[in-house]
Amino acid sequence: MKCNIEYIGKSRQGITKYYCTAHKSFAYDKLGNKLDECLWINKEIYDNGLNIKQNEIKNINIRYENILENVIPKIIINDNEFNGILEYDNSILTYKDFGGIMLAKLNNVPLEIVKCSHCARYHSDNGRFAYTSHRIHLCLYCGHLFRAKEKNIGSELAMIYNIPEIKLKDKLLKIDDACCVEYDMLKGTLLINNQNVNKVLLKNKELDIVEFLNNILENEF
Template structure:
């Protein structure tokens, strides 16, 4: 059951309702709040007209479209099925207590996973109290609240959501810069998701109030940019790992997990540098701690080499719903060379392509004619044939954002 507002009878109330409720989750939040959503009940209001003259509806609770056919309010918005964030899925982290440094990354499922580990998504956190000390925190959360002191002001909390972190990863992997963007109507921090996370633009649809606004710059918005600015985090290029590994799946009956590295959302350590490469977890048995947990410049599994760029690209592609099921292995019909679509082609499906090796032009056919080529898809299938058990097929279940 939702609470919708009929524009014919509540027109005067709608404007004030938007102002009162649109600032659902400011970057700074009072420390006594213990969840991002207090209820999963939709709060639907009208937010203007569509291009066809119908009314647009928006859910202020879940910050999502709630327009049904013929310009009517939907029973539930498109995000209503997402469960509220529980208190144990939120990490409150006092930055001053971890002099050894904290590091946060956008966490998505491994591109290859033969373990029985649960789905890992959100914000992965490392925290050390002293330089070189052990990791007191090494876990993943749906939301992180950083307690920080800003000059002489009382400590405040900076909030990072799982979607902020995931799309920061996506935008970073594809080499685009981001900025802090704020709605001109309600002041809500703006996050560009899916298609918009890899295409700079000026016009934005605010998730807080459901209204369109134009920013001063053509850019990609992510609230994390404000967090980094407040913390004084400087952009730094990760160094390529010097480590290499050649492993056999049979030696790790508990399974292996493979990710591509991606730039940290926050990295405060002054005595260590981020490493770039392929990150691997390997388990000797189910339920045990990882026997291997490290980043390598070169990873070979059962004699099959994993290209770090392909791994990193496939990981980011998995978080873009608009190309879901369109990333496949494509081999040239003339010379057999595998097609690896890089740059903007990595997230732009197409029907026609030219082989980089022999120049042969081909056209894709079938139901999904517009596709993206990544040879790693086929490589992982070969690894799966040699695995002690079938790999897990994870899905982030993110919704497409293309309008």
């Protein structure tokens, strides 16, 4: 899928902003110059869409093979690895949205239906926005900021699935160089190196799992 880059206005500093509505990503440099291609890295995933309303979804898992080195998870649907985007109605979801739902559920925050006032599409919050409620949202479909009535956190996945809370066991796990994180969204299980724990010991530091993942994934929005 090719970029579809549109002018979306100026920043407060007067820099012209461009947005790619094909890949839900910005497309301008520091000086406000329009880029030929947007900043989204793995554009090929947009060529492979799966409609989650028209296909039977029995399970959705995401797996960060080693989250200390790579924050892009694999998506596993109905036990098969899926390298693409998920669609339904007007929603297009990527691995970032799955990371967002994992963070929101870990932090036990309420998820609401949030709609962009510019393009009327629904909104999902990822990275640190998935656990920090906010009033001004950045719509990833049109690139505009919009204001909600109250501070909140949006999720399109929570609009169509009943996503359980994540229950962690009170247990400490020592991590060396590899930290595999597996999240089963519809069951609500989270495993760190195959174990259900709520704390890790990393470089002799004890970390709460929620804080640990919040920090690692804060910029994945």
